[in-house]
Amino acid sequence: MNGAVRSAMLATVAILSTGATSEMTAAQFLAAMNKAESLGPAALMSSDVRALRAESDRVLTLYRSDIAKQAKAGGPRHSCPPPKGEGKMKGEELKNYLTKLPAAKQKQPFRTALYDFMKQKYPCK
Template sequence: MKRRMIAAMMLIALPASAQAMTVAQFLAKANALKAKGFLAIGSPDIKLLRAEVQSVADAYRADLTAARQAGRTPHSCPPPKGKAKLGANEVMAEFNAIPTAQRGMSVKTAFYAMMKKRFPCKG
């Protein structure tokens, strides 16, 4: 009983950023910022969305490196870092293309699927 209580308290203490953001949450925040126009500049949600994508992109690159180092075929085969041009508009278009019923998936899952579709490994 005591262990369960401690575990529950630890989960409550985790920052919100430690929890996986869903595509639906991401799009809701992004669309709300877009609706604010210029006034969105001061919103903390801009940093939150950027941090989410950066975290996912970093994990993605680390997973690719780990697969290559282990001699496994990587998840996908993007060009070297800095060569793959993928902007915010492209990410938003990919996320918006996900059917509403499937937007409960994490941003990480959606990002990985997008990268696999855009940069499949040949052979």
């Protein structure tokens, strides 16, 4: 698969779309990303990709809400991302992070892994 299509697909998978109620582990999310990547451009129509979008949207919504609450409270914040719409998280970055997690950490909820990724990517200074 060419790099541009792959990057666009991974970014689409990793970032937003619809809501969901399931709680995937980091390993499950990574496995689904790998499966979607293997489908090529057809992945964009896959129910697996819709599930990934839903999970990433749900977790990013929780993350943004938590960061906003921390900022409003005036105390220390978990991480300091740019305002919504100004920062770009690439699916490939997230995939690389999840791939490098030790097996024990891959069993944690995807939510925990994403929060840790965001803390690493956007530390407060």
